[in-house]
Structure formats: C-alpha cells, structure tokens
Amino acid sequence: MQILYLALALFLLVNLGAGMWRVLRGPTAADRMLAGQLFGTTAVAVLLLLAQTTGNVALRDVALVFALLAAVTAVAFVRRAWTEERTNNES
Amino acid sequence: MEALTLLHWTFDILLGLGLLWLGWRVLTSPDLFNAIVLFVAFGLLMALAWVRLDAPDIALAEAAIGAGLTGALLLAAFAKLRTVEKNHDIAGQLEKGKLENRSFQWWPATFLLVVAAGLGHTVLSLPHYATGLSAEVSANLKSSGVSNPVTAVLLNFRGYDTLLEMVVLLLALLGVWSISGSALPREAAPGPILDTLSRLLTPVLILVAAYLLWVGAHAPGGAFQAGAVLGAAGVLLLLSGWRLSSHLAGLPLRIILVAGPVAFVAMAVFTMLTGGQFLEYPRAEAGTLILFLETAATLSIGTTLAALFLGERPKNKREYP
Structure with a gap:
C-alpha cells in the first residue's frame, strides 16, 4: 500500500511539471495564476498521500493550511492584479 | 522494499531538481507577474521539501507564509507598482536613462563587502564539528x-x-x-x-x-x-x-x-x-x-x-x- 501511495505522490509531482508548462506559456495572466492554483491542489493531494505513507498526521494540518490559503491568493489575484489588467486593456 | 527506496529517491531527486530550476526561473524571469506565480509554486515545492526532510513545523510555516501570504502580498505590491508606473512613467524614464539607477555606487558596495567579510570570518571561525543541542532539548523538554x-x-x-x-x-x-x-x-x-x-x-x-x-x-x-x-x-x-x-x-x-x-x-x-x-x-x-x-x-x-x-x-x- 505504501508503494502505491508513494507512486501516486510521484505521479502528482510529475504532473506539476505539466502545469509548469502552462505557467511559462501563458498566454494571459489568468492562465498562469490558475495553473499556480492547480499546483496548490496537487500539493494538498501529495501532502495527504505523504501523511498516509509516513504516518505523520501533522502533514494533514499542512495540507489544510495550503487548501485554505490558496483561496486567499486566488482572491488577491482577482481583486488586485486581474482587474488592473482589464482596465489597462480597455484604455 | 527495494521499490520503495527507489520511489523515495526518485521523488526526492525530482523535488530537488524542480526547486533548483524554479529558483532559477524566478530570479531570471523578465515578467514580474510570472515571477510571482513561480515564486508561489516555489513555496509549494519548498514546503514539500521540508516535509521530506522530516521538518513538518517548517513545512507548516512555509505553507502559511511562503506559499500563502507572500503570494497575496506580492500580488498587491505588483498591482501598486503598476499604478505607480502608469502615473509616473518610470519605465519610460528608465529607458531614456533619465533615472541613473544602474550606475555603480561605492558606499553600498563597500558596506556589502564589509558585511560579507564579517560573515565569512564568522563562518571560518566556527568549530569544525558541533554536536548540536537537540539532545539537551529533549533532556529538558519536561521542564518546558x-x-x-x-x-x-x-x-x-x-x-x-x-x-x-x-x-x-x-x-x-x-x-x-x-x-x-x-x-x-x-x-x-x-x-x-x-x-x-x-x-x-x-x-x-x-x-x-x-x-x-x-x-x-x-x-x-x-x-x-x-x-x-x-x-x-x-x-x-x-x-x-x-x-x-x-x-x-x-x-x-x-x-x-x-x-x-x-x-x-x-x-x-x-x-x-x-x-x-x-x-x-x-x-x-x-x-x-x-x-x-x-x-x-x-x-x-x-x-x-x-x-x-x-x-x-x-x-x-x-x-x-
């Protein structure tokens, strides 16, 4: 079972590389930011899997904090950076 | 057991390489927004690295501050920078060379050299082998x-x-x-x-x-x-x-x-x-x-x-x- 969990964690880590391609390619800021958000979700899954393999339950707390704060980053993007860009394009 | 070790190694090596590569991309990215997104991703991988190093306390701090709050702070700073730039056209002035901020400045350079020399001296004067204090901490944990x-x-x-x-x-x-x-x-x-x-x-x-x-x-x-x-x-x-x-x-x-x-x-x-x-x-x-x-x-x-x-x-x- 441990092997399965760790293999899944590794698969998700490789998935981050695929997401990185979207961050670098863009083309818009929203594409990059959403890919970054996807990283957050993937990291939560990786942490939960690692918590299961290592038996260290504190990692679930780390996953919880990640999941909560990723939403705050997304809101900061929409409220600060993104609206800015839209007005820039319009003017 | 063999397969498990192999998986551990692959995970760690990929994580380490990913961190190095991300760090390099963050520093060299010409686009500020891009650098912010990459920095948030760097924080995520860093937290995973702390987990792998068996330091969940630091992973928790990194998750809360490095990947969470810093992203929001940097995005807000980015938005502010753009309004300032739009109002004062700093980018245009920089291109025309009106703001000479690239010229070599002696005082900061000297100061940095002194700090670097001090740090180097301290590192070189450290004892070669230190046992650390973790044994003492666990011995006194009861009284804390x-x-x-x-x-x-x-x-x-x-x-x-x-x-x-x-x-x-x-x-x-x-x-x-x-x-x-x-x-x-x-x-x-x-x-x-x-x-x-x-x-x-x-x-x-x-x-x-x-x-x-x-x-x-x-x-x-x-x-x-x-x-x-x-x-x-x-x-x-x-x-x-x-x-x-x-x-x-x-x-x-x-x-x-x-x-x-x-x-x-x-x-x-x-x-x-x-x-x-x-x-x-x-x-x-x-x-x-x-x-x-x-x-x-x-x-x-x-x-x-x-x-x-x-x-x-x-x-x-x-x-x-």
Missing part, C-alpha cells in the same frame, strides 16, 4: 511546559528569538506605514461569489488559527503559523472591501499590534523581578504562560500581516467609504 520540542525552543529555551522576530515584523510595518504614499484606486464592490466566499472562509480561517495555536503545545503548530492564518483571514476581509471602522483604527489597532511584544517584555521583567532569569518561567505554570504569550503573539502577528497587506496607515478620521 510543552511537549513539542520546536515550541519548547521557540517559546521557552530561546524565547527572546520569538520576541525579536515579532519586533522585526513591527519594524517592517512601521517602515511600510512611513513610506506608503499612493492609495489604490477605488475597488469595485465584491460580487456575490466573493461575498459568500469571505463569509464562509473567514470563520474557518479563524478556527484553524485557534487550532494551530492550541495544537502547537504538543504537535507542529504555534504562534507564527496561527498568526499567518489569522493574517490571511484579515487579508481576505480586506480584499472583500472590509475596512476597520474609524474608531478602532487608532489606539485599539495599535494596542493589538504591540500586544505580543509587550506581553513578552512584561513577562521577562516580571520573571526577573521575581528572582529568575530573563524570560525564565516558573516551571509549574510554564505551559499556561506559554499559551498566554502565544495567544498575544498570534493576535499581534495576524494583525501586523493584515496591516502590511493593506499597506497604507489606517486613518483615524472617517476617510473610508
């Missing part, structure tokens, strides 16, 4: 009042480190307050989605902050992580258009901002007056005292981080809508 060795070190054995860190945060806020000039352009009212999200998420964030504060006594957690989550709740409220009402923005805000350091200093003076050393808690009440200090510290850290995010000094007069 908590069972999590990290909290024992941060709040009891080396309490002044935490005190000074909080002072550093306060100094950062003072710096931001004294140089903040341009206010952000007026925000649009939050839509129904953000409204609902902030109403749902803020209580959860506050609850998780309290949980992290409480659990810090015997498991990874503690004042800084709890403060960061509390600060994130403040950031979310600020982003949804909430502002501190004017009669709270003056003295009450400042009292909460300094509550942590003041509680620490008061405790230190009290323990010295009652015959102990600086910040030497009486053993029987150490656990309670640490929880009290951490609560004050959490409130201060959370408020300071949210105030740092706001950037400008909250006005006493009624200037907000």
Whole structure:
C-alpha cells in the first residue's frame, strides 16, 4: 500500500511539471495564476498521500493550511492584479 | 522494499531538481507577474521539501507564509507598482536613462563587502564539528511546559528569538506605514461569489488559527503559523472591501499590534523581578504562560500581516467609504 501511495505522490509531482508548462506559456495572466492554483491542489493531494505513507498526521494540518490559503491568493489575484489588467486593456 | 527506496529517491531527486530550476526561473524571469506565480509554486515545492526532510513545523510555516501570504502580498505590491508606473512613467524614464539607477555606487558596495567579510570570518571561525543541542532539548523538554520540542525552543529555551522576530515584523510595518504614499484606486464592490466566499472562509480561517495555536503545545503548530492564518483571514476581509471602522483604527489597532511584544517584555521583567532569569518561567505554570504569550503573539502577528497587506496607515478620521 505504501508503494502505491508513494507512486501516486510521484505521479502528482510529475504532473506539476505539466502545469509548469502552462505557467511559462501563458498566454494571459489568468492562465498562469490558475495553473499556480492547480499546483496548490496537487500539493494538498501529495501532502495527504505523504501523511498516509509516513504516518505523520501533522502533514494533514499542512495540507489544510495550503487548501485554505490558496483561496486567499486566488482572491488577491482577482481583486488586485486581474482587474488592473482589464482596465489597462480597455484604455 | 527495494521499490520503495527507489520511489523515495526518485521523488526526492525530482523535488530537488524542480526547486533548483524554479529558483532559477524566478530570479531570471523578465515578467514580474510570472515571477510571482513561480515564486508561489516555489513555496509549494519548498514546503514539500521540508516535509521530506522530516521538518513538518517548517513545512507548516512555509505553507502559511511562503506559499500563502507572500503570494497575496506580492500580488498587491505588483498591482501598486503598476499604478505607480502608469502615473509616473518610470519605465519610460528608465529607458531614456533619465533615472541613473544602474550606475555603480561605492558606499553600498563597500558596506556589502564589509558585511560579507564579517560573515565569512564568522563562518571560518566556527568549530569544525558541533554536536548540536537537540539532545539537551529533549533532556529538558519536561521542564518546558510543552511537549513539542520546536515550541519548547521557540517559546521557552530561546524565547527572546520569538520576541525579536515579532519586533522585526513591527519594524517592517512601521517602515511600510512611513513610506506608503499612493492609495489604490477605488475597488469595485465584491460580487456575490466573493461575498459568500469571505463569509464562509473567514470563520474557518479563524478556527484553524485557534487550532494551530492550541495544537502547537504538543504537535507542529504555534504562534507564527496561527498568526499567518489569522493574517490571511484579515487579508481576505480586506480584499472583500472590509475596512476597520474609524474608531478602532487608532489606539485599539495599535494596542493589538504591540500586544505580543509587550506581553513578552512584561513577562521577562516580571520573571526577573521575581528572582529568575530573563524570560525564565516558573516551571509549574510554564505551559499556561506559554499559551498566554502565544495567544498575544498570534493576535499581534495576524494583525501586523493584515496591516502590511493593506499597506497604507489606517486613518483615524472617517476617510473610508
């Protein structure tokens, strides 16, 4: 079972590389930011899997904090950076 | 068992290479926004690396501060930079060479050389082999009042480190307050989605902050992580258009901002007056005292981080809508 969990964690880590391609390619800021958000979700899954393999339950707390704060980053993007860009394009 | 070791190795090697590559991309990215997104991703991988190094306390701090709050802070700074650039056309002036900020400056260079020499000398004069203090910490853990060795070190054995860190945060806020000039352009009212999200998420964030504060006594957690989550709740409220009402923005805000350091200093003076050393808690009440200090510290850290995010000094007069 441990092997399965760790293999899944590794698969998700490789998935981050695929997401990185979207961050670098863009083309818009929203594409990059959403890919970054996807990283957050993937990291939560990786942490939960690692918590299961290592038996260290504190990692679930780390996953919880990640999941909560990723939403705050997304809101900061929409409220600060993104609206800015839209007005820039319009003017 | 072989396959498990192989998987561990592959995971670690990929993580390490990914970190190095991301760090390089963050530093060399010509686009600021791109660099911010990459930096958030760097924080995520860094937290995973701390987990792999068996340091869940640091992973928790990295998750809360590195990947969470720093992203929001950097995005806000990015938005502010763009308005400033649009107003003053700094980019255009830089291209024309009107602002000569690229010229070599002797004083900073000399200063940096002196600092580098001092640091180098210190590193070279360190003993070649040090046993570390972890054995001593675990031997004295019982007398600290908590069972999590990290909290024992941060709040009891080396309490002044935490005190000074909080002072550093306060100094950062003072710096931001004294140089903040341009206010952000007026925000649009939050839509129904953000409204609902902030109403749902803020209580959860506050609850998780309290949980992290409480659990810090015997498991990874503690004042800084709890403060960061509390600060994130403040950031979310600020982003949804909430502002501190004017009669709270003056003295009450400042009292909460300094509550942590003041509680620490008061405790230190009290323990010295009652015959102990600086910040030497009486053993029987150490656990309670640490929880009290951490609560004050959490409130201060959370408020300071949210105030740092706001950037400008909250006005006493009624200037907000």
